[in-house]
Amino acid sequence: MINICLASDNNYAKYLSVTAASILANAKKEDDICFYILDGGIEEDNKNKILSLKEIKNCEINFIKIDDNLFENYKKVKTHSYITLAAYYRLKLSELLPFVDKIIYFDCDIIVNSSLDELFGTDLNGFALGGVLDISKRKTAKNPTYINSGMIVFNLEYIRKNNIEEEFLNYTKENIDKIKTGDQEIINEVLKGGRIKVLDDSWNVQSSNFIGRSSYMKNPNVVHYISKNKPWHFGSFSYHKFLWFKYLELTPWKLKEEEKDYWYKKNKIMSVLLYLKHRPFFFLRPGFYKAFYYTYIYPLISGD
Secondary structure, X not given: OEEEEEEEOHHHHHHHHHHHHHHHHOOOOOOOEEEEEEEOOOOHHHHHHHHHHHHOOOOEEEEEEOOHHHHHHHHOOOXXXXXXXXXXXXXXXXXXXXXXXXXXXXXXXXXXXXXXXXXXXXXXXXXXXXXXXXXXXXXXXXXXXXXXXXXXXXXXXXXXXXXXXHHHHHHHHHOOOOOOOHHHHHHHHHHOOOOXXXXXXXXXXXXXXXXXXXXXXXXXXXXXXXXXXXXXXXXXXXXXXXXXXXXXXXOOOOOOHHHHHHHHHHHHHHHHHHHHXXXXXXXXXXXXXXXXXXXXXXXXXXXX
């Protein structure tokens, strides 16, 4: 059984659905998938739409109703406006899912391009969790195991035995006015020093635009849309945004025929125009040539 956790309020039900659809579409025939959806107020109609994803591949889908009162202390954290309370649900997974010992957590701005069998099989003996290094070189320079919290393999058994959730809460209370990046900062600060296992980059390629990617690999296992401007925003810069639309088509929210011209052709044109407006001198940045080389030239040379 491959246990997967997603968290959402009603506003993000559609995006959660795309993440789940991508997981099911890329699962092996023998993969036994079990979803635990942390429900922060998903309406019944949207729950039924999510349940309909079983048509892609038979799986188990469980909705875990969340009592927001459990997160009173996390409500006080003043950080980026786009970080919702649902982001903090992962900090109480061992309590919310007392019958689960290991689980993969995904944010809802992620799509999966491969089976998760290998990822779920990660050996976490002696570690609280496993994740991929964050794209920020500044953060990883200070903390060599500073991971991005959008994809985490949690060792919930270890977390329970070592009272890690209590450590998360205590750190939050003691640093309530200092926390800048929400749950991610809490996880990394509490677990730094040997309790985080760093995983291969392919399991969380953090992507915002052509230059702004944590890896330029051709076929990432997981794509994480890290910018504020998500692929579902018209004119998004995201290099990988049309992968998101590929999996949207597998959900009850798929585009109507009359919407496709707007979201495919016009959206692509607007993306270019907005990028030129906001990054007019992109060709002067060394990062552009690095991205170009590893995206188009290196695969030809290496045969990948």
